[in-house]
Amino acid sequence: MNIKDTIEKVPGGLMVVPLLLGATLNTIDQLHLPFTQSILKALGAAPTDEGFYEFLRIGGFAQELFKDSALVLIALFLFCVGSQMNLKVGGKALKKGVLLTGSKYLGGIAVGFTFAYFFDPISGLFGLSALAIIAGMTNSNSGMFAALTGKFGNRSDVGGLSILAINDGPFLTLVALGVLGTTFPFIAFIAVLLPIGIGMILGNLDPKIREFLKPGESITIPFFAFALGAGMDLSNFFNPDVLAGGLVLAILTFTVSGGLGILVFKLFKEKSFIAPISEASTAGNAAATPAAVAAAAAVAASSGAMTAAEFEAIQSIVPIATAQISISTITTSLLCPLGVILIDRYQRIRGIDGTREDLILGNTHKETEETFVKASNN
Template sequence: MVPLFLGAIIHTLAPKSGEYFGSFTNGLMTGTVPILAVWFFCMGAGINIKATGTVLRKSGTLVITKIAVAWVVAIVASLFIPDGGIQTGFFAGFSVLALIAAMDMTNGGLYASIMQQYGTKEEAGAFVLMSLESGPLVTMLILGTTGLAAFEPHVFVGAVLPFLIGFILGNLDHDLRDFFSKATHTMIPFFGFALGNSIDLTVIAKTGVAGIVLGILVIVVTGIPLMLADKYIGGGNGTAGLAASSTAGAAVANPMIIAQMKPEFLPVAESATALVAASIIVTSILVPILTAYFSQFMSKKNGQTPTKKHSATAI
């Protein structure tokens, strides 16, 4: 988030900085899409198809539930929120795009670190399929299947192709998997900085409490179904489901990417980006705290002594 806000500060105070310097500096400040393309490729390369059945069942349950909830939210929200988003009042800036982008992706790093502390090794490894949510593909699928936007088939292919190529290469050669997967975290500050250079901080200021409300909504609306799915399908006690109720850091890029593909979303893309950024911060703070308390509650309920493993935090 720091590189993102640094880029936003530069864009707010000197919006034509990239154009002024040109060359590589301009590419670094405006290259959100190519940087994300490389990141998406590396994410695919890092997924091991030979993951254990327990890990696949747990991660599959959480991923499918998260996407299904975002899909339902899109349908319901489209009945009440106009195409141009809410313009006035407490929920000013809210749009269907903002809600989907905030809810359809889990922060895999945050989830893994929480479950390393409060769950089992298999539960921590369940982030393996959460990479499938990364990038704009799931958001595009939800918008398309709900009738909110129409994407040509080749656009869907273009959105997922880097991921698939990385996935294939990573599973054909484990050395390639190790090599490319190391770049996954390295790319995050770069696309965060580039994305920040498309955000005007005055828009974030205008979101005000709405961004906090969105973060809380993400935890409540996605957290409850995730906890139920984890308990009754995934074989857990609900802790993993709550730990997955966050907004992924990469989700902040989706509104702008979708707007580039479908210009009709441009009017709401900037406010959606600001709201999603706020949701990332709110969920990154609240989800670990809530998960810790819930884990302790379940341990006491089952007559176990809560054990705290090595601490780990991530955003």
């Protein structure tokens, strides 16, 4: 039936489609329709604390996997991601990875700082929170980066992914929120980041462990995405603030990340800008970051380092931030390939082949321009 191929045609499909499916089922659950209530009651389902019957809360393995598993599966996902963070990379790839990671991260927190200064950091302009901005802008789609640089870039572009992968997950977001004034004690960082650290150590100590855990990067995504969706109400997606906020976040991510990436590449004498445009996206797994931040906030609140009001404020924005990040994921997944195609055409007209380490095409500038004119006419 080609179910997987169909899902993957959707930008960020393995994350977005299960998330939307879970959100759809949970939305129906929250309507408490008499028809479903009667069926569940007749089947012997236990009522919720509010006295309703919900098919995502029937207990057993079903509820544990489809409703309550998000944090456990995200932790497993982070463990597997950490195992793939290979720090043994070539010099040029290392340079590009550092430039891309640094520019993307600094751009994200700069926008977050600015937003928090001028607007409400919890629910400001277009319903955006500082959490949604930083999580969405500092996490890039590694799969898309690998695909785009693999086709339009050179080996050192692709190799930069080894460093760029550091921005996967909640680590940089937690650091940025700490800088922005949200109190996270050291134990909260340890509690959330320990799976990444252990995975990274094991993956670098033993290549066989890295290879064994590699499938976990993708296998866990649809499962925790569904569980995240099962905690969301689709009415949030029809909230104009959520839709507008998600689109604004996508535009900010593409323009700021891509623009700063191109700028630092120019400063460090790089001539091809395939890699900066390739990383100007929001990762599909970034939608899990608000939940991870909320988990860290729970640790902070239990230790007394965060007030109950601060914790509740963070908890309240998780569903909206998750929805906005999902919208940004879809939008940037369309913008980045288009941007890479355009920048590749522009560079080739100028005699630069992004797939070559020496970057220079075999023909002259004029011949290159004539070739592209003929190709366009055909």
